[in-house]
Amino acid sequence: QGKIESVKQPMLSLFAGRNVANVDERKQRVAVEHLLTMSSGLACKAQAGEPTLWEMLSAADNTQFMLDLPMVADPGSNYVYCSGGMHLLSSALKQRTGMNAEAFARKNLFAPLGITNLIWPRDAQQVSHGFGNLHLLPRDMAKLGQLFLDGGRWQGKQIIPADWLKEATRSHIKTGGAGTSDYGYG
Secondary structure, three states, rough: OOOOOOOOOOOHHOOOOOOOOOOOOOHHHOOOHHHHHOOEOOOOOOOOHHHHHHHHOOOOOOHHHHHHEEEEEEEOOOOOOOOOHHHHHHHHHHHHHOOOHHHHHHHHHHHHHHHOOOEEOOOOOOOOOOOOOOEHHHHHHHHHHHHHHHOOEEOOOEEOHHHHHHEEEEEEEEOOOOOOEEEEOO
């Protein structure tokens, strides 16, 4: 819908007006695409149990916590699983649309698919957990799967642009893991 200009848009431009700690040249180069591909370079700890996620969830403002993290690598240089980066995208969506991800998805995705029964937890600022925790009935999960298989079309209507789905599901970065070593958008 153009609410976020492109995946090349700098992350910090989505949070204008916020005071952000640890801003340096690398943080200024973090783009939406780096968050989508888990390659932001933010100091996320990827050990078992994802400690950065739990630190974020313990913070008074989850978005601010993530924005304030220092950089440990150049954006796009390596893959580090970082659920907090996905939460930043959810927060950016709320900034840009005036709706949290749940409200936006209810209107633009779930309603056209007939999905009404869901639970999507939020943080204290009412930002939907961008990293997951979306609870759907199995039949509604299957609708999302079918939507992807059909190139974003549902009952003859284009719900998600086919070009976006193709781009989102192609390999963007190597994870370094055995077996599933490619990662797309989220």
